[in-house]
Each structure stands twice: as structure tokens, then as C-alpha cells.
Amino acid sequence: MKRILIPLWGDDIAPRFDTAQEVLIAVAEDDGRISDKRVVILPEASAEGLCNLILHERVDEVICCGIEDEYYQYLAWKKVQVIDSVGGPASVALERSAAGSLKSEEILVARGRE
Amino acid sequence: MPAYETAHVKGLSKLPIALLNLMDEIPIGIVVLDTQRRVVMLNRALQALTGFVPQEAYLVPCWYVLRSSLCLRSCPISMVSKHSEPVCVEANIVNRARERVPVRVTAAPLLDLKGNLVGYIESIEDLRALADHSEETAQPSPLDSIIGRSLEIQRVLQVIPAIAQTDSSVLITGETGTGKDFVAEAIHQASSRARGPFVKINCGALPETLLESELFGHQKGAFTGAVENKPGRFRLAHNGTLYLTEIGDLPLNLQVKLLSFLDDHVLYPLGSTKGFHVDVRLIAATHRDLEQMVHEGRFREDLLFRLNVVRLHLPPLSKRGEDVRLLLDHFLRNLSARFKKRALQFDAQALGTLLSYPYPGNVRELRNIVEYAVNVCEGNEIRAEHLPAYVLEYKRQNGPRVPPPIDEPLQRFPAAAPALLWWEDTEKRLIAEAIMKARGRKSAAAQILGWGRSTLWRKMKRYGMR
Missing domain, CATH: 3.30.450.20 (PAS domain)
Known part of the structure; x- marks a missing residue:
């Protein structure tokens, strides 16, 4: 089981860790099933506040797009795995993470011409 | 495609x-x-x-x-x-x-x-x-960074603009940590040479042979290893100000060469027969008693007369009365902001201890004590236990303090490590020692230091210790 947090922008992953105003917190079971999922609205966009929330919620993995090295290193030091530079719908990222196939720098959007 | x-x-x-x-x-x-x-x-x-x-x-x-x-x-x-x-x-x-x-x-x-x-x-x-x-240009002028309302420091601040307008040599005297460097830079910034370079050299920091080459420059081939022409600090300061700190440590033979330069403003680099005319203003500073050194034959009297055109004596902090409180608040505010701490304040006991401490290292020591307290304090209020042990020890003894001789500043620190006067160095050493004691385990090291793991992590990151 792992607890996953994704900074949100609507239904998508927020482009920046420090400017996200809501987050998705989910629990992924070992079999890849998502057993719990909730959206938390933050009182203000703040990287420090988000780091505190991550530690308070005992999150194991953060999926985000742009994150400053200071916060990345801090979370890594706190033994929180950070999969960064990921873009696209949060639900797709969550499924891929639960299945253990999500990697950093994956942009999960369709890139075809109309 | x-x-x-x-x-x-x-x-x-x-x-x-x-x-x-x-x-x-x-x-x-x-x-x-x-x-x-x-x-x-x-x-x-x-x-x-x-x-x-x-x-x-x-x-x-x-x-x-x-x-x-x-x-x-x-x-x-x-x-x-x-x-x-x-x-x-x-x-x-x-x-x-x-x-x-x-x-x-x-x-x-x-x-x-x-x-x-x-x-x-x-x-x-x-x-x-x-x-x-x-960020560089937004820095306040050095004159603004000299804090003080006492009569003694106000007297100094009032004469700085007038001194700056002249082009005479200046001799700044005062105990260690009284702000001689700040005053020298303030004079330069307020002068018509402000657009020119401000070149500082510590006469006590280099061995005699190197100092001569550093000050006056050398010609290629003047000595073994002189593979290039070197202009020297005097020429680098052309159209600006040369600040010679610890002038009392200048060796006698270089005192002669400096005297000769002050006579005609012509410079002869080491190994060169060709002289260069250099337009610099000289500011010298020392914590030593130059008159006494002249008396002992360790400083040339004629050089003292040359340098002593304008003399500025900076008062020790013990004679600046109300400024101690002002400086405590100033450094507390600045350092709290620098270390991203919440708005800190001193509690009555800590403030009493700090106000009664004699500060033999003057403003520099006061700043270091506040920096220590800001780093150690985890809450909103700096209490007595957040102050360095030697300050508390002084209060406990409550006896008259014998100031250390000027030549041997702050003897309570290990003599082999003068750089430890800065809290950063001390803290880095403490962290390294704790990590060695804890055999590399950071949580154990944090426990030894009495800090949280986050505090240890933040400080290690700040000092680039990985």
C-alpha cells in the first residue's frame, strides 16, 4: 500500500508544485487498486505548506510537474518519493503509479494533430 | 514529421x-x-x-x-x-x-x-x-549600515562626509570589530572616487615577500615564478581608493616603499626600473597603538605622520551605551529574516544578560552572539539558554571582566582557529563532529546536536555539506 499525493489544476496535474491550490490524496493498494481518493483544498498556494501536508498525511509518493530542487531534496530526505516533470490528467498518472509504471518526465497527454 | x-x-x-x-x-x-x-x-x-x-x-x-x-x-x-x-x-x-x-x-x-x-x-x-x-546595486550604502545613536558614533558619522570630500590620507583606529572596514568603504563611497575601484588589502595576511609583489606588482622575470607582469593593488586602485587594513603589521622595509610612494605617487614594481604614476587615495586602518610602535621602533614615525593627515577613532562598543540595544534589535531583525525565522524577540532575562555583557569583540562579537541565538532558537522568543555558554558564564561569574589584550583577540576560542569567530564555521564544525560521532547517521547526529532532523537537514544544505 502507498499513499500518493498529486498537486492539482482542475483534473490535471498542476504545472507547479508551489502554485497548486488543491491536491489529490489517494491510497493505492499493492494489487494496483485505488482504495481511497480525496481532494484537499489548500488555504494558500505554498511549497512549504504542501511539504508539511505531505509529511502530516504520511504520503509515500508525490507526482508533480515543476518542483524546485530545494523541496525535491527535502522530500527525498524525508523518504518521500517524488516523480516530477509529469504532466497530464491526474487520474491517468494515478493509475500508472498504482500499476508501478509511472516514471519522471512523462507527459501523459495525447499529442496528435487535430 | x-x-x-x-x-x-x-x-x-x-x-x-x-x-x-x-x-x-x-x-x-x-x-x-x-x-x-x-x-x-x-x-x-x-x-x-x-x-x-x-x-x-x-x-x-x-x-x-x-x-x-x-x-x-x-x-x-x-x-x-x-x-x-x-x-x-x-x-x-x-x-x-x-x-x-x-x-x-x-x-x-x-x-x-x-x-x-x-x-x-x-x-x-x-x-x-x-x-x-x-541586488548588488540595491544594497544600502556602507554609511547606512553603520548603526548607532550614541554621541560617540554620531561624531564619527558626522565627519565622514566631510572627510570624503578631501583627498587626504586617512588613518582609522579602533579595537577589533568596531567597523573600520565599513567606515573606510563609506568614505570611498561618499567621495568623488566612488566610481573608481575600492581595493582592500590586509597587510597582516600575507608574508613579506608576497605582500610586496601584491602591493606594488612585479615585472616578468623579477623572481622565480614571476612568469607574467603583475600590476599590483596600487595600480588596480588607480582613480579609486586603496584600503590598507592592519597597517601596523606592515614590515619595515615595505613601510619605506610606501612612504616613498606617498611622496611622489610614483610606483616601482618589483624588478622594474620604470615607474608608474598612480592616482589613489590611501586609507589605512589598525587596531594597534601606532605611537607606541613608533616608540618601540616597529613603525616609522615619518610614515605615521604621512598617514595621520586625517585620523578617525572608532569607539569600542562598551563606550556606546544605548547602541548595544539598538544593534541587538537591528541584528535580530536582519538575521531572523536572513535565516527565514519568525519574528523573534529577546525575553527579559536574555536581554538583561546581553546588555550587561562587555563585548570585547565589539559589534562583530555582538552580531555573532545574535546569529548564534537566532540559529539555536526554535520558538518565537530568544531565552537565556539560547545564548552562547561563554556569555552565560560571564553573567554567572558576574565579576569584573578583564578584556583580552588587543593583540590576542578572544582567547577563549582555540588560538589555532581564529576563523571560528564566525558562527557559521563553528556550526559547520559542530555538525561535522556530530555526524562523525553518529557514524554518519543523520537522525543520531541531530539528536546529539539537540536539533530536529529538518533543522539539521536545512543547515547542512545551507553550508553545502552532503
Whole structure:
């Protein structure tokens, strides 16, 4: 089981860790099933506040797009795995993470011409 | 094949020019977006800035490539329409290397030949160099950084502008840590030489042979290892001010050479027969008693007369009365902000201890004590236990304190490590020792130091200790 947090922008992953105003917190079971999922609205966009929330919620993995090295290193030091530079719908990222196939720098959007 | 590879500009030359080649030569980051704000093309400068190459960014929404602070709130593209003028805003981006980069973003519409909106073009200008420059220029003048309301320091502050207007040599005296360097720089900044260089050299920091070459320069081949001509600090300070700190430590033979220079302002580099005329103003400083040194034959009397044209004595902190409180508050405010601590204040006991301490190391020691307390304090209030042990020890003994001799400042510190006067060095050493004791386990090291793991992590990061 792992607890996953994704900074949100609507239904998508927020482009920046420090400017996200809501987050998705989910629990992924070992079999890849998502057993719990909730959206938390933050009182203000703040990287420090988000780091505190991550530690308070005992999150194991953060999926985000742009994150400053200071916060990345801090979370890594706190033994929180950070999969960064990921873009696209949060639900797709969550499924891929639960299945253990999500990697950093994956942009999960369709890139075809109309 | 992606569109950016086949896009050409026609009509400028006989044959079409590849658009990407053209854009790559522009030193500002440029990105072309389609109407859905997906990246169609980005030039080399933007690749360097963001870390994305065109293949990776192609048809990716721009907010996942630029990651600007404006993306969620006030995207400049949303302010652009086909009839609007370009929109220019300042923001910051977080690139793939996880760096936050200040930028200026200019967004404009892209129209086809019939005037239809077909996309957007954004130029992203890296403002890092500019930000560094503005930080440098935004620094307050050294005169502003001399804090004090006491009569003694006010007397000094009042004469500095007048001294600055003359071009005479200045001798600044005062105990260690009283701010001689600040005053020297303030005089330079307030003088007509402010646009020229301010060159500082510590006469006590270099061995005699090196000091001569450092001050006066040398000619190629003057001695073994002199493979190039060296101009020397006097020539580097041409049209500016040369600040000789610890002038009392200047060896006697160099005192003669300095005297000779002060006579005619002509400089003879080591090994050269050709003299150079140099226009510098000399400011010298020392914590030693030069008259006593003259009496003992360790300093030339004629040089003292030359330097002593304008003399400025900086009072020790023990004679500045009310300034101690003022400086405590000033450093507490500044250091709290610097270390990103909450608004701290002293409790009555800590304040009483600090006000009764004699500060033999003067303002520098006061600043270091406050820095220690700010670092150690985890709450909102600095209490007595947050002060260095020697300050508390002084209070406990409550006896008259014998100030250490000026030549041997702060003997309570190990004599072999004068640099430890700075708290950063002490703290780094403490961290290293704790980590060694804990055999590399950071949580155990944090426990030894009495800090939380986060505090240890933050401090190690600040000192670059990995």
C-alpha cells in the first residue's frame, strides 16, 4: 500500500508544485487498486505548506510537474518519493503509479494533430 | 514529421530559410504555440532555459513546458487576442533542472495572411543576470549600515562626509570589530572616487615577500615564478581608493616603499626600473597603538605622520551605551529574516544578560552572539539558554571582566582557529563532529546536536555539506 499525493489544476496535474491550490490524496493498494481518493483544498498556494501536508498525511509518493530542487531534496530526505516533470490528467498518472509504471518526465497527454 | 522541421521562411533570400535555424540564432527564448496553447516550436535559447528539446515539447501544453508562476492565475496568452498588442509580464519558471529562473514573458498573437488567429508567440527572457545586478546595486550604502545613536558614533558619522570630500590620507583606529572596514568603504563611497575601484588589502595576511609583489606588482622575470607582469593593488586602485587594513603589521622595509610612494605617487614594481604614476587615495586602518610602535621602533614615525593627515577613532562598543540595544534589535531583525525565522524577540532575562555583557569583540562579537541565538532558537522568543555558554558564564561569574589584550583577540576560542569567530564555521564544525560521532547517521547526529532532523537537514544544505 502507498499513499500518493498529486498537486492539482482542475483534473490535471498542476504545472507547479508551489502554485497548486488543491491536491489529490489517494491510497493505492499493492494489487494496483485505488482504495481511497480525496481532494484537499489548500488555504494558500505554498511549497512549504504542501511539504508539511505531505509529511502530516504520511504520503509515500508525490507526482508533480515543476518542483524546485530545494523541496525535491527535502522530500527525498524525508523518504518521500517524488516523480516530477509529469504532466497530464491526474487520474491517468494515478493509475500508472498504482500499476508501478509511472516514471519522471512523462507527459501523459495525447499529442496528435487535430 | 513535426511541423517545426519543415517550416521555412520564403522571400527573404533566393532560397527558403529553415525557420528553426533562424530562431535558433536569436539569443532570447522563443516558443510558438498553436491555438490550443500547445508547443509547436521552441528555439535553442528556450531549450537551454527549460531543458526541453523540440521533440519532447512538440504538441505538449505550454504550461507543462514553461511551468511559469503565472500559469494557473494570469497566463499572458489569455490576455492576448487577435487585435491586441503584445502583453509583457515578469514571472518565474521552474525548469527541468528544478531551478527557479526569473523571466520576462512577452506574448503576442500570430496571424495568418488573412488576419486570422493561428497561434501565439512568446518570448521568454532570462532575468537572472539582471536580478543579480539589481541586488548588488540595491544594497544600502556602507554609511547606512553603520548603526548607532550614541554621541560617540554620531561624531564619527558626522565627519565622514566631510572627510570624503578631501583627498587626504586617512588613518582609522579602533579595537577589533568596531567597523573600520565599513567606515573606510563609506568614505570611498561618499567621495568623488566612488566610481573608481575600492581595493582592500590586509597587510597582516600575507608574508613579506608576497605582500610586496601584491602591493606594488612585479615585472616578468623579477623572481622565480614571476612568469607574467603583475600590476599590483596600487595600480588596480588607480582613480579609486586603496584600503590598507592592519597597517601596523606592515614590515619595515615595505613601510619605506610606501612612504616613498606617498611622496611622489610614483610606483616601482618589483624588478622594474620604470615607474608608474598612480592616482589613489590611501586609507589605512589598525587596531594597534601606532605611537607606541613608533616608540618601540616597529613603525616609522615619518610614515605615521604621512598617514595621520586625517585620523578617525572608532569607539569600542562598551563606550556606546544605548547602541548595544539598538544593534541587538537591528541584528535580530536582519538575521531572523536572513535565516527565514519568525519574528523573534529577546525575553527579559536574555536581554538583561546581553546588555550587561562587555563585548570585547565589539559589534562583530555582538552580531555573532545574535546569529548564534537566532540559529539555536526554535520558538518565537530568544531565552537565556539560547545564548552562547561563554556569555552565560560571564553573567554567572558576574565579576569584573578583564578584556583580552588587543593583540590576542578572544582567547577563549582555540588560538589555532581564529576563523571560528564566525558562527557559521563553528556550526559547520559542530555538525561535522556530530555526524562523525553518529557514524554518519543523520537522525543520531541531530539528536546529539539537540536539533530536529529538518533543522539539521536545512543547515547542512545551507553550508553545502552532503
